[in-house]
Amino acid sequence: MQRLRRLRQNQSLRNLTAETQVECTKLIYPVFVRHGEGICEEIPSMPGVYRYSVDRLNEVVSAALAAKVGGLLLFGIPEQKDECGSGAWEEDGIVPRAVRAIRSFCQERGRSLLLIADVCLCEYTSHGHCGVLSGDYVDNDASLPLHAAAALAAVRAGADMVAPSSMMDGVVQAIRSALDEAGYVRTPVMGYSAKYASAFYGPFRDAADSSPQFGDRRSYQMDVRNVREALREVSADEAEGADIVMVKPGLAYLDVLHAVRAETRLPLAVYNVSGEYSMVKAASACGWLDERRVVSEILTAFFRAGADFVITYHALDFARWLAEEKA
Numbered sequence: 300m301q302r303l304r305r306l307r308q309n310q311s312l313r314n315l316t317a318e319t320q321v322e323c324t325k326l327i328y329p330v331f332v333r334h335g336e337g338i339c340e341e342i343p344s345m346p347g348v349y350r351y352s353v354d355r356l357n358e359v360v361s362a363a364l365a366a367k368v369g370g371l372l373l374f375g376i377p378e379q380k381d382e383c384g385s386g387a388w389e390e391d392g393i394v395p396r397a398v399r400a401i402r403s404f405c406q407e408r409g410r411s412l413l414l415i416a417d418v419c420l421c422e423y424t425s426h427g428h429c430g431v432l433s434g435d436y437v438d439n440d441a442s443l444p445l446h447a448a449a450a451l452a453a454v455r456a457g458a459d460m461v462a463p464s465s466m467m468d469g470v471v472q473a474i475r476s477a478l479d480e481a482g483y484v485r486t487p488v489m490g491y492s493a494k495y496a497s498a499f500y501g502p503f504r505d506a507a508d509s510s511p512q513f514g515d516r517r518s519y520q521m522d523v524r525n526v527r528e529a530l531r532e533v534s535a536d537e538a539e540g541a542d543i544v545m546v547k548p549g550l551a552y553l554d555v556l557h558a559v560r561a562e563t564r565l566p567l568a569v570y571n572v573s574g575e576y577s578m579v580k581a582a583s584a585c586g587w588l589d590e591r592r593v594v595s596e597i598l599t600a601f602f603r604a605g606a607d608f609v610i611t612y613h614a615l616d617f618a619r620w621l622a623e624e625k626a
């Protein structure tokens with residue numbers, strides 16, 4: 300009669316037999332770096348998340364080091380945008396400058412922090428699409444060398460890993476070849492393999508000022524209705540040489556995460572995206588949800604569904620709560 304409840308009767312037994320555990324080292328914190336000086340501005344639709352100019356990155360880097368998170372995922376917001384997104388691959392562009400600044404900050408303190416550079420053109424193009432245009436169509440193949448150049452600029456500056464997020468076909472291979480040719484054979488590539496055309500990216504596009512100026516991203520991001528297609532995308536990225544694959548967004552796609560887990564032997568990431576964060580923040584601010592418990596439940600769900608690590612805007616908060624509980 301008592302069989303199923305026997306191991307639930309106290310915290311020690313529950314901890315001992317828990318099947319999943321959320322650890323801070325398994326969380327990646329996304330950081331928005333912008334042009335300018337002396338800037339640390341809160342993103343209105345993402346309370347608690349800020350855009351930093353390079354000179355103030357030390358604030359978030361210190362917090363990330365203290366929280367012992369697994370690393371940072373860097374997004375750049377350039378001063379100027381143009382048709383082909385040239386700010387994305389300038390050697391002294393916003394992300395390379397951020398990488399160098401964070402590297403030297405960490406070095407001075409004898410610490411290390413994993414730096415992942417997101418590689419996409421949408422933050423850098425005047426039209427807001429993730430590749431270059433041919434008429435009003437995003438030209439896949441013409442966009443590939445630009446992604447490769449952007450990845451190289453970030454890696455030359457010292458990024459540990461690059462993560463192409465544009466859903467261009469062949470982008471993993473284009474970046475892999477460029478890195479290999481330049482001698483960066485040890486730098487891994489994480490594919491945003493199964494990235495859906497989702498409305499949950501809304502707050503991110505506010506943050507990065509990257510909304511498409513016409514049309515939408517459905518000609519390159521995945522159809523929300525498909526899961527077999529996600530498996531094809533993952534296989535394609537694997538064949539192109541991805542070292543890690545990802546499912547994005549997370550919450551509404553746990554079935555996809557689970558299906559991908561069953562099919563791939565590569566490490567699997569999930570992106571707990573901006574809209575998912577903002578929903579929790581808004582409801583918590585109204586007193587409608589218990590933020591700590593909800594965040595912990597959500598992060599646990601990602602690991603239970605098969606993720607090896609989670610990219611999440613909750614990372615620093617979660618680490619702080621965990622430290623408070625342990626104290």
Ligand code: PBG
Nearest residue numbers: 419421464499500503572573574
């Ligand atoms: C760039 C990119 C996006 C996100 C990550 N990389 C936005 C998009 O595809 O429009 C979204 C992340 C988030 O919502 O937190 N292509």
